[in-house]
Amino acid sequence: MSVILVYVEANDGTVTAASLETLSGARQLADAAGGSVEALILAADPAPLSKQVVGADRILEVAHPALAAYLPEAHQAVLVETVKARKPDLLLLANSYVGLDLAASTAIATDRPVVSYCMAVALAGDVLTTTNQVYGGKIEAVAETRLPAVAAVNPGTFKSDATAKPGVETLRLEAPAALGSLASSFVEALKEESGDVDITQQERLVSVGRGIGEADNIALAQALAEALGAVVSASRPVVDAGWMPKSRQVGKSGHKVKPKLYVAVGISGAPEHLEGMRDAGFIVAINQDAKAPIFDVAHIGTTCDLFDLLPALTERLNTRNA
Numbered sequence: 001m002s003v004i005l006v007y008v009e010a011n012d013g014t015v016t017a018a019s020l021e022t023l024s025g026a027r028q029l030a031d032a033a034g035g036s037v038e039a040l041i042l043a044a045d046p047a048p049l050s051k052q053v054v055g056a057d058r059i060l061e062v063a064h065p066a067l068a069a070y071l072p073e074a075h076q077a078v079l080v081e082t083v084k085a086r087k088p089d090l091l092l093l094a095n096s097y098v099g100l101d102l103a104a105s106t107a108i109a110t111d112r113p114v115v116s117y118c119m120a121v122a123l124a125g126d127v128l129t130t131t132n133q134v135y136g137g138k139i140e141a142v143a144e145t146r147l148p149a150v151a152a153v154n155p156g157t158f159k160s161d162a163t164a165k166p167g168v169e170t171l172r173l174e175a176p177a178a179l180g181s182l183a184s185s186f187v188e189a190l191k192e193e194s195g196d197v198d199i200t201q202q203e204r205l206v207s208v209g210r211g212i213g214e215a216d217n218i219a220l221a222q223a224l225a226e227a228l229g230a231v232v233s234a235s236r237p238v239v240d241a242g243w244m245p246k247s248r249q250v251g252k253s254g255h256k257v258k259p260k261l262y263v264a265v266g267i268s269g270a271p272e273h274l275e276g277m278r279d280a281g282f283i284v285a286i287n288q289d290a291k292a293p294i295f296d297v298a299h300i301g302t303t304c305d306l307f308d309l310l311p312a313l314t315e316r317l318n319t320r321n322a
C-alpha cells in the first residue's frame, strides 16, 4: 500500500471537522502501512485551505472559479481526473452528504469498489477492512475490499489529532478543461433557517423526544434547560410534529452536536439519533424503558417518569442557583 488520497471538504473557507478527522485517519493508516497521504483541495483559491491541512505528506491544489462552492459536476470532474492521474491505492472521504456524493460517482467513473458509512477502517496489504453501518445503523457489517478502492468514513471514527509535519510539499495541479464547459453552474447556497440558536455551538443541551407527549409539555424541558444554563434541542419526531423548529433537531438528518452535557428526555436512542449526539461529553438519559438504547451511550440514567422528574429537578436546581 503506498498512497491514500483524501478529498478535503470545506465550508465557507474552513476545512470541515469531518475532513480533518479523515486526514488524521489517513495519517494513521498510512503510518501503519508504510504509505503516504495526499490531500486534495479544490477551491477558487486553495491556499488558505491548504494552511489548515494537517496529516498530509503532500497537498494537491486545484484552483478554478467553478470550484468556489460545492458544485457536484465540477468537483466530480476534478476528483475523477486526479484519481485517474495519480492512481492512489485508497481514496478516503468524510461520509458527509458531499463525501457520499463524490465517493459513489468517483468510484463508478474510476471503476473502483466503494464502501461507505465506515465506522472502523484498517489496512493490511492490499485489503481494506471496514465496519459499516447498514440500514441506518441498525446493523453493522464487516467488509473486506481489495485495493484500489474508495471509502467514506463516518464523522467520529477518527480523532483529529494529526500534528503538522515539516516539509509538506504543495503541488498545484492544472484544472481539467472540463471545468470550462460545465452543464451546471452554482447559483446560491440556501442556508437552513438558523432559528434563534445554533445547537452545535452549545455546551449544554436538554433534548426532548416523543416521550414529552405534546408541544405544551416542552415548557417543562425549557424550565430545566434554563436552570441548567442549557438550550432545548429535540429528536426528529418532535420536529416532524412541528413542536420544535428543524434547526433544533439532533441526529442523522439534523445536527451533529458535541456539548459537554446532553440530557435526553423521553428519547429512545434510535441509531439515527445517536449518530448526532453520542460524542457528547456527559449524557444523562431520562427514559421509563430500562431497555431503551439511549442507556447504552448514557453516562448516567434514570427510569423515572419525566413528568415527575423534570419539575422536581428544576426546582432543586433553582433552589441551588438562588
Ligand SMILES: Cc1cc2nc3c(=O)[nH]c(=O)nc-3n(C[C@H](O)[C@H](O)[C@H](O)COP(=O)(O)OP(=O)(O)OC[C@H]3O[C@@H](n4cnc5c(N)ncnc54)[C@H](O)[C@@H]3O)c2cc1C
Pocket (backbone or CB within 6 Å): 136, 208, 209, 210, 211, 212, 234, 235, 236, 237, 238, 249, 250, 251, 252, 253, 254, 255, 265, 266, 267, 268, 269, 270, 271, 272, 273, 276, 286, 287, 288, 289, 292, 304, 305, 306, 307
Ligand atoms: C433516514 C432517517 C433519518 C433519521 N434522522 C433522525 C434524526 O436526525 N434525529 C432523530 O432523532 N431521529 C431520526 N430518525 C428517526 C429515528 O429512527 C427514530 O424514529 C427517532 O429518533 C425516535 O425519536 P424518539 O426517541 O423521540 O421517539 P421514540 O423512539 O418514540 O421514543 C420515545 C421514548 O420516550 C420514552 N418515554 C415515553 N414516556 C415517557 C415518560 N413519561 N417518561 C420517561 N420516558 C418516557 C419511551 O420509553 C421511549 O423510549 C431518522 C430516521 C430515518 C429513517
